[in-house]
Amino acid sequence: MKILMLGWELPPHNSGGLGVACYHMSKALAVNGADIDFVVPYEAEHPSVDFMRIHSATSVFPLERYGMGAYDSNMLLERNLSEADANDLKDMRGVQKRYVEFVENLVKTVKPEAIHAHDWLTMEAGVRAKQLTNAPLIVHVHATEFDRSGELNGNPVVHEIEQQALLMADRIIAVSNITKSIIVHRYNIPADKVEVVYNAIDTTSFDPYDYDYQTYRYLEALKHEGYTVAATVTRFTVQKGLTHFVRAAARACEKYDKLVFLLAGDGEQRDELIQLGADLGISDKLFFTGFVRGKKWRDSYSVADIFVMSSVSEPFGLTALEAAHHDSALMISKQSGVGEVLKNIYRFDFWDVDTLADQLIAIASSPSLARELRQNVKKEYDTISWNDVAHQCLDIYTKMKNGAIV
């Protein structure tokens, strides 16, 4: 089956989970017989991709200017695509316009049986391809503008693009029930048009790896003294709910002293979090690493006893599965989709600082509880595979192709 896949990034040129999900999903689809043309907005080598054709919509170097914009839509200029300058590739709208033009040309030669567009960045191109080819459009929602903007409404232009594409789509895939609920309630899309397909984790894609005790030598020494390390590995944006995490850290330390907190990553909220830590008088409990990648990134998971995902709104949250793979006990906010597929975890409302603090203390003060959580969650995520995701996608393609009424 010929699939036109419209994406924004692929590893190793990804700035986050969207690229990882697209990669594994496409790979599993290819294994199951799909013939995929995958469009990205930049030009670069993808050494690990030999299972599909990658098309570059522009010759811009990946992430050169607009890369982080995949997640941060605040910077977007409010205007229609028709007003955007396709020659201005430092502007997100300019790149998107070029992307649409590229897809218009591509479908003259490539005749897809289904179009699969990922997130708002490629939705306009997806709608255009559907108009030109009459192939069914599947819109895959990894995150909505409501998620990206935390508790705010976000950028109205982005919201409008999402709204139009969700209406035009023949079928919508949401990465969790939380996301489905947002699509249904905030965008007024009929619930039976939306299907939930959870992301998976491909642990075989992790290179063989030995945890390096020297990376976090000080934290290791603290652990040796009986401290518990609670970590989060994320972008420091309002979406991630980290101020609640820091407040809970302070609450927990009032009752149980042998806790420290690793905040791995960077982002616009960093200074605010540092300030909050100082205001709460727990600066020496908080460890800020700055942006981590590669070995240091994996060591951040490995040094952690507890992984906390405090997101205000997290459509899925692949990092939680990565953390589970690296032997952490998981604490996941009820507003994070990944929590729907795991049972052996603690859950809390992102704003419920007291409960979060309670759970931190419970795990930190009970080695057997921590061990149970770690071991059991590992068995759970092992059963979630990208192969299942591919089968669910293929089912949807086939139904759409056959003109199924949904």
Place this chain on the structure above:
Amino acid sequence: MKSIVLYLQVHQPYRLRPYTVFETGEAHDYFTNPVYETDANNEFIFQKVADKSYRPMNALLLKLLNDHPEFKLSLSISGVFLEQAQQWAPDVIDSFRQLVATGRVELLSETYYHSLAFFYDRREFEQQVQLHRDKIREVFGVETKVFRNTELAYNDEVGQWAEANGFAGVLAEGWDPILEWRSPNYVYRPQNTTNTGLLLKNYQLSDDIAFRFSDQAWTEWPLKTDKYRTWVADALAGNNQLVNLFMDYETFGEHQWKDTGIFDFFEDFVASYDNDSEISFATTSEALAIHQPVGELPVAHTTTWADSERDLSAWTGNNLQQEALKYLYAMQNDVLRSGDAGLIADWRKLQTSDHVYYMSTKWLKDGDVHAYFSPYDSPYDAFLYFMNVIRDLRWRVMQHHHIGGLHG
């Protein structure tokens, strides 16, 4: 005879390099930046300031002392400055020695580490004053007689401490709220003392040189010697005894660059008092000997010479600074009882007031000054590096005592 008392502060901190959590427990070289040409490299900055300020200004001062027998001044040189000069610029040490050798340059007493220890631990503070006294004796062969606390931080207790420890006088900011109706141009006596004097900075005249000299938006720009002499004369009118011009040494050549004309101005200004029958230069000790205190001056709340508040808020005003200082002084006993000279010295270098100054989050005009002096991108970076170093000190303390006791 009325006096012009010129005092210049000579100081360079040991700045921390960007020191991350990944180095904590691994590397202990916080003050050594592997990259040379950066504002967080102490040697680089020292050489830069030496070329712009210490070398040309000391040459000028020596010339003025040789040419004008009436010229005198006082210097306060921090211990951490002397260490760095000895390490990287022995010629700068020699040039200071030549100044002191004229007998007309008085060296003041301060804390070796340019710290605010007075407000945190009296015993630690006294040790640092003693270390400084020893260092001055070792390098220059002279004794200190007048005390100035870091950043001119002063309150009644500082004055009383100075008297109890045999100092002839103390320096402070002549800040209006403490002076009320009084003039800064007299010698005062610290509250409840009998034997020690208080010299108050005339901040108007001092800052005309230190801050405003090259400010082209200033209505008095450009400042010429004749005009400035008139202001000094006005300040000394009537019964006024003296004018205290207190400022950073680095005003000359670093804060105010050579091309602003600061050196020429200073040379003219000093020369213009040759054979003056009413006004002459005096060191702090001389001024205290010549002029009788006119009365006690109570200073209940600590004043300093910084920012528009003239209090300690530039160093202890926000939670980042208070956190940093809390953790720093909390380790005092464990550090000192280790007996490890290197560890103790590193811990004391962290007490240098500049570190918390870099963490200031004040905005507006004061914030600009803070940013000018900071080697870091933001106060939050300064804080993170400092916290990571604190943790490494804890690590070293633990290694030393072979017992637990690490904190987060």
